[in-house]
Amino acid sequence: MQAEVESTFIGTANHGYGQHAQEEIRRLFGQGCKFGMLVPAEIFIFTLPVDKEEATRRLLEQEPMFLRHIQPVDARQTWNGGSMDELVELVRTTKVLSLEEGAATAVQVRKTEQVGSELSPAGCKQAIDRVLAERFGTVAVVKDAKWTVSVYLTAAEVYLGLSRPEHNLSDWSGGAVRFRKEEGQVSRAKFKLLEAERVFGLDFSQYRSAIDIGAAPGGWTSLLLERGLRVTAVDPAKLDKELLRNPRLTFLQKNAGDVKFPENSFDLLVCDMSWSPRQMARLVKELLYALQSGGTAVITVKLLHKKPFQTVREMLEDVQPELMLQKAKQLFHNREELTLFLVKA
Ligand SMILES: C[S@@+](CC[C@H](N)C(=O)[O-])C[C@H]1O[C@@H](n2cnc3c(N)ncnc32)[C@H](O)[C@@H]1O
Incomplete structure (x- = not known):
């Protein structure tokens, strides 16, 4: 039987630790969790038998060790390989985005290897920044955002979610924290x-x-x-x-x-x-x-x-x-x- 309320997220772990992150999620939410793989041993989509707020609250309160990053999936659309036009149209029309004028908004785009190079994360981000600015009057930022719009592209589907950056476990895209290597740095x-x-x-x-x-x-x-x-x-x-x-x-x-x-x-x-x-x-x-x-x-x-x-x-x-x-x-x-x-x- 299908749960009455549920919420879907994409979870990211370090390579080789996706199963451990899933095990921690299962311990938190019980057997009603459903998982699907996006990148083997690393990135997965999961559906929980509670609503988005409750799911986020529990994941923040009892943060799993191996879950580096989450992004909500508020909308998903199947496509065949995907195109920039389809992506832009989805962002232009989707009902799940509602942003205030002037809100600092970070768009984060990731994709699987199977998605063609014409849909580069940087190119998609720029296009989405423009659509959001036209549609809501938002201000595109990378850090210190009020809202994060997360987009994940596979060859078969596009996933879109809206969240507060602090609800994603990390405000870096996919939790991939990058520091600049300094000259003369002693060790990585x-x-x-x-x-x-x-x-x-x-x-x-x-x-x-x-x-x-x-x-x-x-x-x-x-x-x-x-x-x-x-x-x-x-x-x-x-x-x-x-x-x-x-x-x-x-x-x-x-x-x-x-x-x-x-x-x-x-x-x-x-x-x-x-x-x-x-x-x-x-x-x-x-x-x-x-x-x-x-x-x-x-x-x-x-x-x-x-x-x-x-x-x-x-x-x-x-x-x-x-x-x-x-x-x-x-x-x-x-x-x-x-x-x-x-x-x-
Ligand atoms: C991964 S490296 C540390 C890297 C270091 N944190 C850095 O930032 O450059 C591990 C170090 O632990 C040291 N080590 C291993 N056993 C030790 C012990 N019993 N006492 C002190 N150091 C030890 C090794 O000699 C090695 O230099």
Whole structure:
């Protein structure tokens, strides 16, 4: 029997983690969820047995770890390969868009590989921006939008949705957070910590003193130094030479199991060790005396053997009760791992 109310969304996860995102959604909404695949192991369409508001509320309140981005599907239209004219006509006539004059509106367009190159996301975005400006008098923006108009194109269908950007789990198109690579950037790993700062709503400049466990070559350390912190970097491997000149850096070229600090030395602990999660958890736990009560920890967890839920559960059991989980998220810049934001009790 069909549910009386339902809502449809497109969900995006990191490649290889689509099934895990679907499992989390099923746990939240029960067996009444229906899924269809758009891009294997990554992007999927799903219908929930509750209305759009209720669905959004629950997904925000109990945000799934592996669901990077959602966009509502308020209208869908079948087409044969698609054309710009058809797309423009749909946006011009659809009843599901209702926007106030002057509203800052971000149009985000994605498509599957099977859609022809004449429908480029950038070209479609420009065309839709124009139609919305003519139809409603909206102002096209990329960031700080009041509304996001999300469009997803496949060879068979076009999906259209309207939402507040903060209801999409990420205000970046598909949750693909892009940072500009800087000249002389020590490592790409820096993007992970930059993304964690945004996604977890942290402001590292508000901290005083950090310990970076597994710091080499020094991407995370470089970000924390840029934010003005004193940083103690611990790693048996070498740190970038340029960083070593920074007077606010202390580098201990050692295994994390062999270092000692005065109690409460740090208000921030970060750890990006590509290592077995449980051994990493044990090392972190042994160093927690050096993190002040109320201090923050940001930790990446390697997902081994494709059992991510169990890996996270065990890792958390190892560091509790001293560390309390605030949020666990697979970030766009995480590969076979996810990132935890925790606070010391
Ligand atoms: C992925 S890299 C860290 C990248 C770093 N976050 C960056 O931004 O450049 C992992 C690091 O963990 C270090 N590591 C592994 N086991 C360690 C241990 N027991 N103690 C300290 N560091 C360790 C490795 O030497 C390696 O440099």
